[in-house]
Amino acid sequence: MTPPIVEELIRRAARRPAIVAYPEPQDARILQAAARAAAIGIARPVLVGAPGALPLDAGPAVERRPIQEDANLDRLAVEYARRRGVAVPTARRLVHRPLIHAATMVSLGEADCMVAGATHTTASVLQAAGLAIGYREGVSAPSSCFIIVAPRLGERRDVPLVFADCAVNVDPTAEELASIALSAAESARTLLGLTPRVAMLSFSTHGSAAHPKVDIVRRATELVGDSLTDGFVDGELQFDTAVDPAVAAVKTPGPGEVAGRANVLIFPDLNAGNITYKAVQRLSGALAVGPILQGFARPVNDLSRGASVDDVIATTAITVLQAQGNP
Amino acid sequence: MERDEIMDRVCDVVSAVLGVNVGDITPQSRFVEDLGAESIQSIELVAGFEEEFEIEMDEEAALQVKSVDDAVDFIADVITEQQDE
Numbered sequence: 001m002t003p004p005i006v007e008e009l010i011r012r013a014a015r016r017p018a019i020v021a022y023p024e025p026q027d028a029r030i031l032q033a034a035a036r037a038a039a040i041g042i043a044r045p046v047l048v049g050a051p052g053a054l055p056l057d058a059g060p061a062v063e064r065r066p067i068q069e070d071a072n073l074d075r076l077a078v079e080y081a082r083r084r085g086v087a088v089p090t091a092r093r094l095v096h097r098p099l100i101h102a103a104t105m106v107s108l109g110e111a112d113c114m115v116a117g118a119t120h121t122t123a124s125v126l127q128a129a130g131l132a133i134g135y136r137e138g139v140s141a142p143s144s145c146f147i148i149v150a151p152r153l154g155e156r157r158d159v160p161l162v163f164a165d166c167a168v169n170v171d172p173t174a175e176e177l178a179s180i181a182l183s184a185a186e187s188a189r190t191l192l193g194l195t196p197r198v199a200m201l202s203f204s205t206h207g208s209a210a211h212p213k214v215d216i217v218r219r220a221t222e223l224v225g226d227s228l229t230d231g232f233v234d235g236e237l238q239f240d241t242a243v244d245p246a247v248a249a250v251k252t253p254g255p256g257e258v259a260g261r262a263n264v265l266i267f268p269d270l271n272a273g274n275i276t277y278k279a280v281q282r283l284s285g286a287l288a289v290g291p292i293l294q295g296f297a298r299p300v301n302d303l304s305r306g307a308s309v310d311d312v313i314a315t316t317a318i319t320v321l322q323a324q325g326n327p
Numbered sequence: 328m329e330r331d332e333i334m335d336r337v338c339d340v341v342s343a344v345l346g347v348n349v350g351d352i353t354p355q356s357r358f359v360e361d362l363g364a365e366s367i368q369s370i371e372l373v374a375g376f377e378e379e380f381e382i383e384m385d386e387e388a389a390l391q392v393k394s395v396d397d398a399v400d401f402i403a404d405v406i407t408e409q410q411d412e
Contacts, residue, residue, distance in 0.1 A: 086344055086371055093374040100370075127367040 003287050005149050005160060006314045009191065013042040013317040016324050018112035020316055021065075021105050023098035025049040025058070027118045033312035035059040042317050046111055048102040067101050076104045080132060083107065094131075099124055103132035106298050112323040115316050117303035126168075129293075129300040136183070138227065139295040143180040144168045145187045146277050146290035153243060161243075162188045162196075162264045166273035167291035174216045178223035181266045183294035185224075185231050188264045190325030191292070191318060198224060199242035199262035200235025201272070205251045208238075217268050234258035239265070239276075292318055299323050328406055333380075333399050340375040341395060344368065354396045376402055382409055 002010075020037065024030045025047035034045035038061035047058055051066040058064055067073065073095060080100070081091035094100045099120060105111045117125045126142055135142065145164035153159040164184035169176060177200070185196035202217040203209060214236055221235030234256060240247040241259055248260030267273030280286040293301050299322035301315050334354065341356075342349045345364050358364040358372065373389045376382070376398065382405045392398050 084371065085346065086375065087378070089378045090344070090371065090374045093377055094371065097370075127370060130365075130367045131371065 002310065002314075003149070003289075004158070005147065005287065005289065006317070009289075009314065009317040009321060010040065010042060012193075013320040013324075014040065016320075017041055017043050018320040018323040019044045019046060019110075020319060021046050021048050021102035021111035021114045023048040023102035023114065023116050024118045024120065025055065025064075026053040029307065029309050029312055030118050031055060031058060032309045033316065034062050036309065036313060037316045038062055040313075042313075042320050046102075046105070048105065049098050053098075065101075065105070067096060067098060073101075076101060076108070079108050080104050083134070084131060097128070099128035100132050103128040103300065106300070107133050113299040113301075113319045115301050115303065115312065115319050117301075118305060118307055118312070121305075122302050125300065125302040126293075129296050133300065134297045135295050136297050139179045139183065141176060141179070142168060142293055142295040143176075143183055144291035144293055145184045146288045146292065147191060148277065148280060149287040149289075150280070151285050154245070160192050160194070160263070162192070162194075163273065163277050164264070164266055164294075165270065166267065166277040167270075168293075170270045172269065174219035174223065177216065177220035177266065177268065178227070179295065181220065181224045181233065181264070182227055184264050184266060185228060185233075186325065187292060187294050187322075189230070191321050192263075194263050196228070196231035196264045197258045197262045198228065198231060198233040198264040198266060199237045199258055200224065200233065200266050200268075201239055201242060202236035202268055203238065204236050205238045205241045206236065208251070213268060220266075232257035234262075235266075237262070289314065289318070292322075294322075328403070330399060330403060333403055333406075334395070336379055337376070337395060337398050337402065340379050341372065341398075344371050344375045352395060354399070355394060357394045359393070372398070380406060382406060 020043040022030050037043040046063040046065050048065045054064045076095040077092040081088045102114050143165040144167040145162050148161045148163050150159045162184050165180045188194045188196040200217050200221040204214045217236040224233045241251045242262040245260035252259040281288045299319045301319045338352045392401050
């Protein structure tokens with residue numbers, strides 16, 4: 001059964017479908033998902049691959065984009081060479097690769113976004129996107145977030161939250177942590193329609209403990225405060241202070257916009273983020289949707305290699321929503 | 328092809344792809360630590376070597392190449408194999 005939050009993401013994606021490049025057309029799950037994404041109106045799918053890897057007929061609303069020696073390849077090679085400063089012949093070799101070809105299409109606006117990873121590693125997807133698309137202004141590396149639906153939070157039921165980074169950045173600096181937080185705030189806005197209330201998490205609340213690790217979170221909080229528009233940030237905060245109004249009332253000076261009501265939770269490193277998302281999933285039955293990639297100049301998402309057709313559809317809906325939020 | 332010639336041409340490719348001066352590249356230079364490459368640029372180096380030497384490199388194996396010396400050894404082996412085929 002499709003979880004209600006995913007149904008909602010699909011419903012919202014269908015309001016403004018985007019052109020989605022799928023560079024793994026030899027995978028049966030991708031073919032099925034592309035046809036279904038077109039049928040339910042969330043995407044205009046484009047299958048990108050070597051001519052021999054493309055199905056002869058992918059369905060009525062699914063475009064085929066063969067990678068072959070033609071004007072398309074020339075245009076993409078020139079664009080790649082321009083963007084990256086490499087020689088055109090080298091760029092031609094690179095855009096022969098499906099992931100880089102599709103990512104360069106996204107860079108050129110020939111597609112709005114890319115969904116890959118059914119048959120490629122996460123590292124390859126991040127590499128193609130980082131090279132051919134690049135990062136948003138002020139972002140130096142990609143990060144990830146999860147949508148976590150907490151079954152119960154105080155009196156509330158099925159509360160959607162954003163957790164970051166639980167999958168990519170192992171030991172972020174203050175600057176990287178700030179960039180993760182800003183990307184996660186954007187994800188909360190575009191994916192959930194929330195006004196971001198960003199808690200920069202630590203084992204300390206507003207100086208209750210002194211440690212270099214706390215200093216990093218405090219510095220990141222300042223940097224986020226300098227850049228976050230249309231949202232709120234507070235830190236450093238302990239998890240209970242961030243989400244529980246009663247604890248927040250005791251540990252912070254007064255009613256604020258974040259403490260006790262945070263909806264974007266930024267973990268100081270991957271140990272904390274990865275362990276926490278798995279712990280809430282296993283102990284409280286929270287639903288975790290992700291990892292969702294963030295920080296690229298245009299949206300790209302990575303599938304698990306064990307992804308089902310339903311997973312590809314959910315990831316497509318998320319990527320389309322990210323594309324809708326793109327300026 | 329002599330090893331010295333491979334070395335010179337590898338240095339030219341590395342210089343072009345990473346935007347560093349040829350004079351700053353030594354056989355011991357490591358791409359990421361010494362020459363400032365981002366790890367995601369490995370595939371650009373592979374494509375540059377393939378173009379320069381007209382060879383095909385196995386991507387997974389090529390990604391284990393971390394330094395200029397490694398690259399020269401790897402490419403010399405690929406050239407020998409492809410000549411034997």
